Amino acid sequence: MIETPESRPGQPDDPFxxxxxxxxARDRPPADIxxxxxxxxxxxxxxRRTARTRRKRxxxxxxxxxxxxxxxxxxxxxxxxDLPALPGNLGQxxxxxxxxxxxxxxxxxELSADMxxxxxxxxxxxxxxxxxxxxxxxxxxxxxxxxxQNTVLKLISLTQIELVSGQVYxxxxxxxxxxxxxxxxxKELMVVTRFGTVRHTGTQFVVAVDDEALxxxxxxxxxxxxxxxxxxxxxxxxxxxxxxxxxFSYEPVAVYGPAWGWAEELAPxxxxxxxxxxxxxxxxxxxxxxxxxxxxxxxxxxxxxxxxHGASLAMAPMQxxxxxxxxxxxxxxxxxxxxxxxxxx
Amino acid sequence: MLKxxxxxxxxxxxxxxxxxxxxxxxxxxxxxxYRFAIDRVSGEPQVAREVVQSTLTKVLQNIHRFxxxxxxxxxxxxxCNNEIHDYKKRQARFNRTISLQGGALDLDAITQVEESATxxxxxxxxxxxxxxxxxxxxxxxxxxxxGNVIEWKYVEGLSVEQIAERLGLGHSAAQSMLYRARMAFQxxxxxxxxxxxxxxxxxxxxx
Numbered sequence: 253m254i255e256t257p258e259s260r261p262g263q264p265d266d267p268f269x270x271x272x273x274x275x276x277a278r279d280r281p282p283a284d285i286x287x288x289x290x291x292x293x294x295x296x297x298x299x300r301r302t303a304r305t306r307r308k309r310x311x312x313x314x315x316x317x318x319x320x321x322x323x324x325x326x327x328x329x330x331x332x333x334d335l336p337a338l339p340g341n342l343g344q345x346x347x348x349x350x351x352x353x354x355x356x357x358x359x360x361x362e363l364s365a366d367m368x369x370x371x372x373x374x375x376x377x378x379x380x381x382x383x384x385x386x387x388x389x390x391x392x393x394x395x396x397x398x399x400x401q402n403t404v405l406k407l408i409s410l411t412q413i414e415l416v417s418g419q420v421y422x423x424x425x426x427x428x429x430x431x432x433x434x435x436x437x438x439k440e441l442m443v444v445t446r447f448g449t450v451r452h453t454g455t456q457f458v459v460a461v462d463d464e465a466l467x468x469x470x471x472x473x474x475x476x477x478x479x480x481x482x483x484x485x486x487x488x489x490x491x492x493x494x495x496x497x498x499x500f501s502y503e504p505v506a507v508y509g510p511a512w513g514w515a516e517e518l519a520p521x522x523x524x525x526x527x528x529x530x531x532x533x534x535x536x537x538x539x540x541x542x543x544x545x546x547x548x549x550x551x552x553x554x555x556x557x558x559x560x561h562g563a564s565l566a567m568a569p570m571q572x573x574x575x576x577x578x579x580x581x582x583x584x585x586x587x588x589x590x591x592x593x594x595x596x597x
Numbered sequence: 598m599l600k601x602x603x604x605x606x607x608x609x610x611x612x613x614x615x616x617x618x619x620x621x622x623x624x625x626x627x628x629x630x631y632r633f634a635i636d637r638v639s640g641e642p643q644v645a646r647e648v649v650q651s652t653l654t655k656v657l658q659n660i661h662r663f664x665x666x667x668x669x670x671x672x673x674x675x676x677c678n679n680e681i682h683d684y685k686k687r688q689a690r691f692n693r694t695i696s697l698q699g700g701a702l703d704l705d706a707i708t709q710v711e712e713s714a715t716x717x718x719x720x721x722x723x724x725x726x727x728x729x730x731x732x733x734x735x736x737x738x739x740x741x742x743x744g745n746v747i748e749w750k751y752v753e754g755l756s757v758e759q760i761a762e763r764l765g766l767g768h769s770a771a772q773s774m775l776y777r778a779r780m781a782f783q784x785x786x787x788x789x790x791x792x793x794x795x796x797x798x799x800x801x802x803x804x
Contacts, residue, residue: 268779271732272751274725278733278744281631285646289631290623293653297611297619300657383686464658510647513687 295503302499342407343390343397344369346520350384350401378405380418387518390441396423397441398518414444419460419467421515423538424452447494448479456538457486458515465495471507471541508541508589516540521566524576529555532576533593539569542586547594554582555593603740604669608660626673627653629737629744633674637681648684652677670738735786743778750775 281289345368352363354370355377363370363386378386378399386399391410399405403418413420420443443450443459447466450459456471468475474487477494484500486492491505505511519539524532533544533555546552558580565572573591577584585592607625610618630652635645655676663672736744742764749755749763761771 268747268751275729275732275752277748277752278628278632278736279635281628281635281645282642285631285642286627289627289646289650289653292650293623293627293657294616294619296654296657510644510684510687 292503295501299493299495299499299501302497340373340410342372342374342410343388343395344371345386346389347387347518348385349518351381352384352386352399353379353381355379372407374407374409376407377416378403378407385514385518387520389520394425395441396520397421398423398515400514408444411440412442412444415459415461416446417461419458421458421512421518422452422456423515424455425538447496448477451476451478456541458512465493468492468494469505469511471512506541506589512541516570517568519569521564522569522572523564524560524562525564527560529558529560529576529580529582532560533573533591536569536573536591540591542589542591544591544593547592551582551593551595554580554595558582604663604665607669608663611657611660623653625741626670629670629741630673630677632733632737634677634681637678638684644684648677648680652680655680731786735782738785739778739781742774743781746771746775746778747782 345363347368348363354361354363354372356375369389372388380386380399380401380403382401384401388397388399389395390397397413398421400419400421403420404416405418405420406414406416408414422441422443424441440451445459445461445466447461450457450466450468452473452475455473457473457475458467458469458471460467460469466477468477468486469491470486470488472488474485475492477484477486477492477500479494479498479500482498482500484492484494486502489504489507490502492500492502494500516539522532522535530552536542537544546555560576560579565575567575573584577593581596582593583596585594607622611622627649631645631649634648634652635642638644638648652673656673659676663669666672667675736748739747746760746764749760750757755763757772757775758768760775761768764771764774766774
């Protein structure tokens with residue numbers, strides 16, 4: 253309690269001196285974190301300022317712009333509407349959490365464990381509630397589409413899904429990062445949104461949509477974002493944002509960490525029987541975005557030569573890592589996005 | 598009243614101002630929000646960074662809706678609280694233990710981590726920590742300039758002349774600011790004291 257509020261600073265027996273005796277200064281945020289957050293804030297602010305300026309300018313031409321907009325957007329809407337809703341098998345639900353509704357033209361049902369693995373077909377709409385999510389094995393191969401909570405996703409065809417709101421993570425192993433932005437647009441899986449279409453030319457990324465913008469975070473490879481007549485590309489470690497005025501901006505993004513946690517949690521079970529520890533570490537690396545590094549050649553050799561036996565690992569990758577390495581003579585440490593694998597001493 | 602007027606100025610500055618206004622806004626709120634967050638995310642700097650970053654994005658998205666029903670800092674803290682809550686929910690989902698199919702291994706037994714017992718501490722150490730925490734939280738609730746001058750004077754031991762120099766003000770202006778800062782600190786700290794050492798919400802302090 254400060255007993256004499258009227259006393260002036262510097263006077264003898266200043267109660268503030270007594271109160272603050274032994275009190276240390278407040279911690280300053282680390283400089284690197286302050287810098288990162290500031291860059292992000294600055295970029296977001298600039299994007300919004302540009303959008304506001306543009307909106308003001310457009311107000312003067314509202315009528316003409318509306319007509320023009322309708323004309324410009326018509327082909328996009330048509331393109332979306334005209335897409336054939338293929339009835340065939342697009343993939344299957346491998347895993348889900350929480351409440352997920354699947355809507356069809358004449359029915360709406362809630363996903364339950366006894367339906368797995370559930371075949372999915374064109375025309376269906378997945379709608380995930382809070383704290384929910386779905387992992388889909390896409391097509392016949394090993395592509396994975398993961399749907400976060402509070403997301404609405406329309407399944408259109410083997411090569412197109414439409415993200416209405418929320419976010420999805422795509423993992424498409426084996427795609428060549430060297431492919432050009434314009435290559436194979438008809439064969440690759442594309443994410444259609446009302447802001448533009450996201451095509452992968454690499455392999456792992458998240459697409460998110462809200463009322464104001466489309467965001468694409470790229471973990472590996474690169475993606476192309478088609479918006480009207482323009483195509484933008486974003487590389488690994490970059491987040492691209494396309495706002496409702498058509499403005500596109502970039503900023504760096506971590507390829508691992510909590511922002512990707514929801515997709516990691518939806519990782520399908522890993523079949524360990526007969527696999528080497530090195531294969532397993534490759535899976536951990538892919539699912540977490542963290543690089544596995546061997547401390548020594550001996551550790552690398554042991555990881556290559558050790559085979560794992562047992563049931564499938566239906567757990568988050570880092571938990572699985574902890575578990576698997578306890579069964580052999582390897583240990584791990586994590587620092588700054590790197591998982592260091594070493595021989596146990 | 599003055600606080601509300603300053604808050605409104607800050608809202609207008611971030612909505613319609615230039616780069617300098619944006620930087621001032623960031624400098625005013627970032628360190629305080631960061632400290633607010635890090636206390637609530639087990640001291641993990643990268644988690645605090647993520648939470649604060651998303652908080653500031655939400656602030657930019659929604660600041661035009663700020664109606665001055667609480668202070669701007671309280672409003673930002675409530676957004677930050679939501680972000681922390683969302684983060685924790687995501688983490689809880691992420692960390693949920695799923696047992697191995699076939700039950701070949703007892704995962705719980707393997708991954709069980711024994712929590713280390715909190716060592717006994719003398720009461721005075723505990724009291725000092727509580728007092729420091731209360732003072733830090735009160736300083737963070739003040740406008741940044743007030744919190745800073747009090748900290749410079751009573752923690753760093755700067756003279757009024759040195760504070761004036763740091764702020765680019767004259768001696769009497771610095772003296773006056775320090776006086777106002779002390780009054781504001783006193784009013785808040787006493788509220789804090791009445792409500793116990795750890796208030797559950799910032800809003801309860803500001804009402």
